[in-house]
Structure formats: C-alpha cells, structure tokens
Amino acid sequence: MTMHRLKVLILGGTSEASALARRLAGDVRFETVLSLAGVTKAPAAQPVPVRRGGFGGAGGLADHLRQAGFGALVDATHPFADRISANAAEAARIAGVPLLAVRRPAWQPQAGDRWCEVADMTAAAAALGIAPKRVLLTVGRQDLAAFLTAPQHRYVVRSVDPPAAELLPPDAEVITARGPFDEAGERALMTAHGIEVLVTKNSGGAATRAKLGAARALGIPVVIVARPPEPPVETVIGADEAYAWLERRHGESCGALRGV
Ligand SMILES: NC(=O)c1ccc[n+]([C@@H]2O[C@H](COP(=O)([O-])OP(=O)(O)OC[C@H]3O[C@@H](n4cnc5c(N)ncnc54)[C@H](OP(=O)(O)O)[C@@H]3O)[C@@H](O)[C@H]2O)c1
Incomplete structure (x- = not known):
C-alpha cells in the first residue's frame, strides 16, 4: 500500500x-x-x-x-x-x-525600555528629530528610503546583504551581518559606534531581540515600527x-x- x-x-x-x-x-x-x-x-x-x-x-x-x-x-x-x-x-x-x-x-516593552512606537518608516525617520544623532538602523535594506529625508543624522546600517547605494543616507556606514545576535555583541556594537538611538521593526522572535536588551542596558531610546495589519x-x-x-x-x- x-x-x-x-x-x-x-x-x-x-x-x-x-x-x-x-x-x-x-x-x-x-x-x-x-x-x-x-x-x-x-x-x-x-x-x-x-x-x-x-x-x-x-x-x-x-x-x-x-x-x-x-x-x-x-x-x-x-x-x-x-x-x-x-x-x-x-x-x-x-x-x-x-x-x-x-x-x-511581537516584542513587548519591558521595564527600563525607552520605546517610541511609530506606524511606518516615514514616521520612524521623523521621530529621530531635527538635531543630528548617531543612529543604528536595523530595518532591512529594502526599507531605507524613508531615511533619505533625514540626512542630518549619522547612520550605522546593519543588513544581511549590502543596501543599494542610492537608498543610503549620505552619512551611512554599512555593516553586513546575519543573526542570531547576542546581547554582549549588540552592546559592544552600540558602544563602539556611540549609538544614541536604535531604529527597528517590531519583528519579534529571538534571533534579533538582543538589540533591545542592549539598548535597555545602555539607556538608548528605540524607535520601533509597529507591524502592518x-x-x-x-x-x-x-x-x-x-x-x-x-x-x-x-x-x-x-x-x-x-x-x-
Ligand atoms: N519585510 C521584511 O522585513 C522581511 C524580513 C525578513 C525576511 N523577509 C522575507 O523576505 C521576503 C520578501 O519580503 P517583502 O517584505 O519584500 O515581501 P512582500 O512585500 O510581502 O512581497 C512582495 C512580493 O514578493 C514576492 N514574495 C514575497 N515573499 C515570497 C515568497 N516567500 N515566495 C515567493 N514570492 C514571494 C511576491 O511576489 P508576487 O506577488 O509576484 O507573488 C510578493 O508580492 C519574504 O519571503 C519575507 O518572508 C522579509
């Protein structure tokens, strides 16, 4: 049979x-x-x-x-x-x-987190404010275009594959890396680059969650993009x-x- x-x-x-x-x-x-x-x-x-x-x-x-x-x-x-x-x-x-x-x-905020939840990438770029900041962008290489409207910031862009040059804001350093990431490594990355704000999607899951713990430990605010419906x-x-x-x-x- x-x-x-x-x-x-x-x-x-x-x-x-x-x-x-x-x-x-x-x-x-x-x-x-x-x-x-x-x-x-x-x-x-x-x-x-x-x-x-x-x-x-x-x-x-x-x-x-x-x-x-x-x-x-x-x-x-x-x-x-x-x-x-x-x-x-x-x-x-x-x-x-x-x-x-x-x-x-989805990830949920914990005590000590400084999250600013926004609806989309355009709102994330606006939430960075006018004053120049050192920003860690971990939104994926296909969602970078919105940050062209905020060229005053200095960006560290982390993605699996390198982004297209025309999508990068003028002052951007690219790091290619694939998770999973651990918290000690994420803290070291943020400290070494003097990161003042983290931008991420609310992707959920364990592989890329460590950046949130690192930001919490360092007192770094997080602009977090809510999920689409x-x-x-x-x-x-x-x-x-x-x-x-x-x-x-x-x-x-x-x-x-x-x-x-
Ligand atoms: N968006 C993210 O942040 C993210 C992060 C990590 C991994 N990914 C993965 O990357 C892929 C693309 O993401 P996206 O945000 O560009 O998707 P999307 O905007 O929802 O999809 C765009 C188009 O890509 C095609 N497509 C997407 N996923 C596919 C799949 N698994 N198999 C075959 N065709 C697929 C479809 O083309 P047709 O309409 O021609 O069928 C779809 O209309 C997805 O498979 C997703 O799981 C996305």
Missing part, C-alpha cells in the same frame, strides 16, 4: 519557515516545497526542494497551488511581508486550499504548532480518501 502524502507549500524567508521545513523533511507523510522571494543573495541551505521568485500576485499563486496539487499552504513569511500574506489569503480562498499563517509574537486567517506562533496543524490536515485528507 502506498502512503498518502500531503503536498505542502511553505511561503518562507524566516527562521520559522526553515524550522518547519526541517520538521517536514524527514516525514514521509508530507511532500514539501519551500518558496523564497529570491531577494537574499545567499539564502541558508534547506532540507526540502526550494522554488524562488514571485508568483505574479494572488491569482498566480492560486494557479500554482492548483496546478501543482498542493493540499495545504503555510504562510510563514516575515510579519512585515504584508503583500505576500494578503496574496496568500486571497489565493487560498480562490484555490480552496487550507491556509495557516505562522506569526511570531494581518489578514484574518488561522494563525499559530511557531513551527511546532504549524507541524501539528499539518498532521491534522494529513489525518483529515486520509479520512477523506477512506470515505470516513
């Missing part, structure tokens, strides 16, 4: 997506494909087949789900990747494929919960095949 396999498409680009891919890779009940946007130059190696690049909007993703026979879609993209998440919700509806979103909880879909917080959801989907699809 051949084992029924549930074909799963993971929309990735996060540690949660990679962790889920690792859980599914050795499980014969699942046939898994991981989808990456293709924006990172040297993405981490993956234990399942990987496809790269956009689908051409929600309609393209719905076609892809149907044509390749996917039985489940997991949106494990970054909390700030709001276009692909909206597309996933719409595509799953069109194609009639069950969808689960994986969203790590999420589509109303079933959501879990991590790879373990997503794996359990897929096991239930597999059980249901086996039941449907047996007619129970």
